[in-house]
Amino acid sequence: MNRHLTKFLIAxxxxxxxTYADSYAQEKRAQTTMKFLSAPLSxxxxxxxxxxxxxxxxxxxxxxxxxxxxxxxxLFDVSMGNVSWIADIEYxxxxxxxxPRNGRFGVFGLSMLSxxxxxxxxxxxxxxxxxxEVLGTFSPSAYAFGFTYARxxxxxxxxxxNIRYAELDLANAITARSDDEADGFTRERFIADTFTIDxxxxxxxxxxxxxxxxxxxxxSREISYxxxxxxxxxxxxxxxxxxxxxxxxxxPDMHKLWVSxxxxxxxxxYEQLMIGAEYTFAQRLHLRSGYVFPSDExxxxxxxxxxxxxxxxxxxxxDFSHSAFGVFNSVNRLSIQLxx
Numbered sequence: 001m002n003r004h005l006t007k008f009l010i011a012x013x014x015x016x017x018x019t020y021a022d023s024y025a026q027e028k029r030a031q032t033t034m035k036f037l038s039a040p041l042s043x044x045x046x047x048x049x050x051x052x053x054x055x056x057x058x059x060x061x062x063x064x065x066x067x068x069x070x071x072x073x074x075l076f077d078v079s080m081g082n083v084s085w086i087a088d089i090e091y092x093x094x095x096x097x098x099x100p101r102n103g104r105f106g107v108f109g110l111s112m113l114s115x116x117x118x119x120x121x122x123x124x125x126x127x128x129x130x131x132x133e134v135l136g137t138f139s140p141s142a143y144a145f146g147f148t149y150a151r152x153x154x155x156x157x158x159x160x161x162n163i164r165y166a167e168l169d170l171a172n173a174i175t176a177r178s179d180d181e182a183d184g185f186t187r188e189r190f191i192a193d194t195f196t197i198d199x200x201x202x203x204x205x206x207x208x209x210x211x212x213x214x215x216x217x218x219x220s221r222e223i224s225y226x227x228x229x230x231x232x233x234x235x236x237x238x239x240x241x242x243x244x245x246x247x248x249x250x251x252p253d254m255h256k257l258w259v260s261x262x263x264x265x266x267x268x269x270y271e272q273l274m275i276g277a278e279y280t281f282a283q284r285l286h287l288r289s290g291y292v293f294p295s296d297e298x299x300x301x302x303x304x305x306x307x308x309x310x311x312x313x314x315x316x317x318x319d320f321s322h323s324a325f326g327v328f329n330s331v332n333r334l335s336i337q338l339x340x
Contacts, residue, residue, distance in 0.1 A: 031230075031231060031267060031268040032230060032231050032232055032233040032234075032267055032268040033168065033192070033223060033230040033231070033232065034142065034166055034168050034192075034194075034218075034223070034232050034233065035233055036091070036113065036115040036142045036144075036168075037113075037144060037164075037166055037196060037217075037218050037232065037233060038217065038218060038233040038235055038266070039083065039085065039091055039113075039115075040083075041060075041063050041081065041083055041091060041093050041113070041333070041335075042057065042060045042063065042064070042079070042081065042319070042333070042335050043081060043303060043305070043319035043320050043321040043333040043334055043335035044057065044060065044278075044286075044288070044303065044305060044317075044319045044321070044335060045057065045060065045064060046290070046301055046303065046321045046323055046331075046333055047276075047278075047288035047289070047290060047301055047302060047303015047304070047305075047319065047320075047321035048260060048276025048277065048278055048288050048289070048290040048301070048303065049274045049275055049276040049289075049290020049291050049292050049301050050064075050262070050264075050274050050276070050290065050292065051239060051241075051260040051261060051262040051274035051275055051276035051290060052064050052065070052239075052241075052260060052262070052276070053065045053200075053213045053214070053215050053237045053238070053239030053241075053260075053262045054202065054211040054212060054213035054239040054240055054241035054260060054262075055068065055211065055241045055258065055260055056068045056071050056072075056202075056211075058072065058077045058079060058097070058337055058339060059072075059077040059078060059079040059095040059096060059097040059109060059337070060079045060095060060335070060337065061150075061160075062095045062097070062109050062111045062146065062148050062162060063093070063095065063111070063113075064215065065160070065200035065202060065213055065214075065215040065237075065239075066109070066148050066149075066150050066160030066161055066162050066198055066199070066200050066215075067150055067158045067159050067160035067200035067201050067202040067213065067215070068150075068158070068160070068200070068202050068213070069097055069107045069109060069148065069150035069158075069160050070103075070106070070107060070150040070151050070152035070153075070158025070159065070160055070202065071152055071158055071202070072097060072099050072103070072107050072150075073099075074099065074314065074339035074340060075098070075099055075100075075340065076096065076097070076098055076099075076338075076339065076340050077096070077097045077099075077337070077338070077339045078094070078095070078096045078097075078337065078338045078339075079093075079094065079095045079096075079335060079336070079337045079338075080093065080094040080095075080335070080336055081093055081094075081333060081334055081335035081336065082333070082334055083331065083333045084331065084332055084333075085331060086325055086328040086329060086331060087118075087328075088118045089115065089116070089117055089118065090115070090116040090118075091113065091114070091115055091116075092113075092114050092116075093111070093112060093113045093114070094111070094112050095109060095110070095111040095112075096109060096110050096111075097109040097148070103151075103152065106149055106150060106151035106152075107148075107149070107150045107151065107160075108147075108148065108149055109146075109147070109148030109149070109150070109162075110145075110146070110147060110148070111144075111145070111146040111148065111162070111164070112143070112144070112145055112146075113143060113144045114141070114142070114143040115141060115142040115143065116139075116141060117139065117140045117141060117142075118139065119137040119138070119139050120137060120138055120139070120140070121134060121136075121137055122134070122135045122136050122137060122138050122174075123135065124174055124185070135174075135185075138171040138172065139171060140168075140169060140170045140171050141169050142166070142167065142168045142169065143166070143167055144164045144165065144166040144167070144196075145164065145165050146162045146163060146164035146165070147162070147163055147164075148160065148161070148162045149161060155204070156203060156204040156205075156206060157201070157202070157203050157204070158201070158202050159199075159200070159201050159202075160199070160200050160201075160202075161197065161198060161199045161200070162196075162197065162198035162199075163195060163196070163197055163198075164195065164196045164197075164198070165193065165194075165195055166193060166194055166195075166196055166220075167191065167192070167193040168191070168192050168193070168223075169189075169190075169191045170190040170191070170225075171189065171190070172187040172188070172189050172190075173187065173188060173189075173190050174186070174187055190225050192223040192224070192225060193223075194220050194221060194223050194232070195220065196217075196218050196219060196220040196232060197219045197220065198215065198216065198217045198218065198219070199215070199216050199219075200213065200214065200215035200216070201213060201214055201215075208242060208243070208246035208247065209242050209243040209246050210240065210241075210242040211240065211241045211242065212239075212240055213238070213239050213240075213241075214236075214237065214238045214239075215235075215236070215237050216234070216235070216236050217234070217235045217236075217237075218232045218233050218234050218235060219232075219234055220232045220234075231267060232267075233266060233267055233268055234266070234267040235264065235265070235266045235267065236264075236265045237262050237263065237264050237265070238262070238263050239260060239261060239262040239263070240260065240261050241258060241259070241260035241261075242258070242259060242260075243256050243257060243258050244257050244258075244259050245257045253282075253283065254281065254282055255279075255280070255281065256278075256279070256280040256283075257277065257278070257279050257280075258277065258278045258280075259275075259276070259277050260274075260275070260276045260277075260278075261273070261274070261275055261276075262274040262276075270294060272292055272293065272294065272295065273292075273293055274290065274291075274292050275290060275291050275292075276288065276289070276290035276291075276301075277289055277290070283307070283309065284306060284307055284308065285304075285305075285306060286303075286304065286305035286306070286307065286319070287303075287304055288301075288302065288303035288304070288305070288321070289301065289302050289303070290303075296326070297325050297326030297327060297328060298323065298324070298325055298326070299323070299324035299325070299326065300323075300324055301321060301322065301323040301324075302321065302322050302323075303319060303320060303321035303322070304319070304320055304321075305317060305318060305319035305320070306318055314339060314340050315338075315339050316336075316337070316338050316339075317335075317336070317337040317338075318334075318335070318336050318337075319333075319334070319335045319336075319337075320332070320333065320334055320335075321333045
């Protein structure tokens with residue numbers, strides 16, 4: 001691809017960022033439900049500030065940009081991990097991708113995400129000094145299962161999409177007082193479910209290792225609980241990524257420095273710019289850092305990873321990341337990835 005198109009793509013990204021900055025006056029606060037669908041999961045990605053839209057991340061791309069799967073080289077790629085999120089929320093996830101016949105039919109994937117919100121105190125309004133009565137505890141939960149398909153249209157361009165079934169269970173809730181029930185209250189179980197669609201494209205520009213990508217995540221109908229209707233956390237991202245050591249004479253088998261930039265436009269909060277970097281030594285040790293702004297509490301992220309390749313298509317990776325969250329506890333993530 002010629003340099004003029006590369007410059008155009010960079011200009012398009014910068015224009016998008018400035019457009020986001022101009023829209024800060026728009027109030028967007030707590031307008032969505034099923035936020036677990038947009039949780040930052042991968043230790044590699046979060047170590048880079050989640051700026052991985054334009055990077056090839058293996059099966060973890062299911063949760064970021066499914067188009068990245070189109071360039072998978074191994075027959076299978078499997079990822080799994082755990083996130084100890086703020087407020088004692090736990091995420092567990094797994095993803096698997098399959099590339100039959102050397103990619104002749106594209107790449108297929110399956111994914112799972114579950115959320116444990118822990119135990120919460122159940123209360124009801126009461127005319128007393130406290131103003132409420134404690135009834136016990138309840139445990140809401142959420143999960144999603146997905147199917148993915150991606151394909152490289154050429155050696156430079158790939159597309160991909162997910163369809164996911166998601167369910168949010170808020171457990172039994174009191175709807176009225178009743179003398180007929182054992183605890184004196186009428187209860188109703190609040191469960192909402194829906195299907196969501198993700199879509200992405202990834203373009204290898206041909207200028208060294210420069211990649212350009214876009215993704216749209218969590219497109220869905222609105223869901224409702226009795227009277228209230230809420231939207232899902234629809235998110236649009238556009239990103240660039242490049243191994244900047246391509247511009248030097250360093251041995252690429254010994255040193256790589258990927259720098260990536262994502263412009264993030266979510267439905268329910270302000271637009272953000274995400275910047276990340278990943279240094280790789282001898283294709284085995286990975287050091288990462290990332291930053292997201294503007295952000296009220298989230299600070300710098302750091303990560304480390306180790307990988308071992310057994311052949312051109314086989315390998316194992318283990319990644320860890322640490323993200324600072326101001327007044328909240330820091331968040332740690334652990335991911336494991338296998339390709340064979």
